[in-house]
Amino acid sequence: MNGYSTQWLDKGFPWVYRDELQGGDAVRDAGDVVRIVGQDGQGRGVGLWSDTGKVAVRRFRTDEGPLDAALIAARMDAARARRPLPDQTTAWRWVHGENDGLPGIRVDVWGPEVAIALDAPGLERLLPLVVDHVVATLRPTAVWRVDRLAHDVDLDARAGVLYGDPADEAVEVEELGLRYGVHPGRSQDVGLYCDMRDVRAWLRPHLAGRRVLNLFAHTGAFSVVAAAAGAAQVVTVDLSPGYLARAEDNFRRNGLDPAAHEFLSDDSLAVLDRMRRKGEQFDLVVADPPSFSHGPRGDWSVERDFARLVTACCRVLADNGWLLAASNHGGLSPKDFRGMVQQGSIKAGIPLRLLHEGSTPVDFPASLAVPTSRYLKCWVLSA
Numbered sequence: 001m002n003g004y005s006t007q008w009l010d011k012g013f014p015w016v017y018r019d020e021l022q023g024g025d026a027v028r029d030a031g032d033v034v035r036i037v038g039q040d041g042q043g044r045g046v047g048l049w050s051d052t053g054k055v056a057v058r059r060f061r062t063d064e065g066p067l068d069a070a071l072i073a074a075r076m077d078a079a080r081a082r083r084p085l086p087d088q089t090t091a092w093r094w095v096h097g098e099n100d101g102l103p104g105i106r107v108d109v110w111g112p113e114v115a116i117a118l119d120a121p122g123l124e125r126l127l128p129l130v131v132d133h134v135v136a137t138l139r140p141t142a143v144w145r146v147d148r149l150a151h152d153v154d155l156d157a158r159a160g161v162l163y164g165d166p167a168d169e170a171v172e173v174e175e176l177g178l179r180y181g182v183h184p185g186r187s188q189d190v191g192l193y194c195d196m197r198d199v200r201a202w203l204r205p206h207l208a209g210r211r212v213l214n215l216f217a218h219t220g221a222f223s224v225v226a227a228a229a230g231a232a233q234v235v236t237v238d239l240s241p242g243y244l245a246r247a248e249d250n251f252r253r254n255g256l257d258p259a260a261h262e263f264l265s266d267d268s269l270a271v272l273d274r275m276r277r278k279g280e281q282f283d284l285v286v287a288d289p290p291s292f293s294h295g296p297r298g299d300w301s302v303e304r305d306f307a308r309l310v311t312a313c314c315r316v317l318a319d320n321g322w323l324l325a326a327s328n329h330g331g332l333s334p335k336d337f338r339g340m341v342q343q344g345s346i347k348a349g350i351p352l353r354l355l356h357e358g359s360t361p362v363d364f365p366a367s368l369a370v371p372t373s374r375y376l377k378c379w380v381l382s383a
């Protein structure tokens with residue numbers, strides 16, 4: 001590798017980028033075990049070769065030992081031991097990729113089922129070892145492979161059941177005692193974002209009697225928390241009628257009557273516009289949009305549109321109302337996020353104050369060596 005890459009590896013970075021390779025041009029196959037050598041000729045450990053994407057090698061060890069079942073079991077056991085998770089919580093991330101010493105491998109537990117995602121085909125070499133350890137440790141009813149679309153390889157095409165007998169219907173999981181239906185085998189579409197668990201827990205004691213507007217609501221996890229905590233009004237907005245149907249189902253799973261609340265299949269900015277014109281006000285607006293999306297009113301991009309969204313949210317906030325502003329877009333820096341929140345609030349003429357800075361929970365650790373691991377920006381602000 002070149003000197004730049006060597007320096008990063010010495011700081012604990014787990015990847016060697018393809019354009020930073022020097023030498024090492026022997027023909028290799030995806031999944032080959034390679035010894036990593038720095039610019040000074042010294043060994044920098046052992047990794048797996050990937051023949052696609054920007055990352056050529058993912059480093060699994062800094063010494064020269066084997067990539068075997070004992071290594072995988074030790075890393076997975078260490079990741080599991082960092083619990084405790086909160087009580088009454090059966091959906092959690094077991095292995096968080098490079099942050100758990102297993103670069104490119106994610107393992108999520110969804111109650112009785114487990115889902116494994118790989119970032120590159122070269123990691124398949126380790127998959128049987130991961131599955132064996134999952135099965136031996138948790139005895140799940142099913143293990144899925146749910147790779148995300150990565151690089152130029154359609155990894156979704158390789159998704160499927162690796163072990164056991166999955167449920168035909170949604171699986172029910174608990175988060176802090178509330179129940180949600182999830183589909184562990186649907187890679188991008190499971191139905192619950194566990195990385196927001198601590199934020200939901202933080203909000204919970206503040207919601208009784210409040211009017212809550214949950215935008216970009218997905219399957220309504222924030223809405224369920226609000227309604228279960230005794231919010232006076234919960235309006236749940238998502239472009240997708242399918243997600244709203246799942247949100248209503250999540251209400252029923254918790255003994256909450258969806259008919260007592262509103263579910264709007266619409267564009268969030270259009271709804272905000274309508275609410276403002278009608279003079280509606282909310283004590284909490286949740287704005288956790290996707291990085292990008294295509295809608296009937298055009299494309300949404302968090303980097304371009306977040307300030308405009310903050311302005312529109314501010315305009316429906318009651319006196320002392322709260323705005324939860326969040327983005328999980330790794331490409332959006334905390335500085336730019338802060339800038340857009342500030343810009344949006346100035347434009348609305350409402351000087352927001354930061355009440356709480358939310359973070360990912362204990363099962364989503366962030367390696368200091370990998371800046372993009374700290375992807376979540378989540379602020380609760382008061383008008």
Ligand SMILES: C[S@@+](CC[C@H](N)C(=O)[O-])C[C@H]1O[C@@H](n2cnc3c(N)ncnc32)[C@H](O)[C@@H]1O
Pocket residue numbers: 192193196215216217218219220221222237238239240243266267268269288289290293294295300
């Ligand atoms: C990242 S998820 C939000 C996660 C959600 N806050 C939660 O905690 O589960 C993004 C959601 O925004 C929805 N969406 C995308 N563009 C939208 C738009 N313009 N208006 C309303 N919903 C939109 C998608 O259908 C998706 O469910």
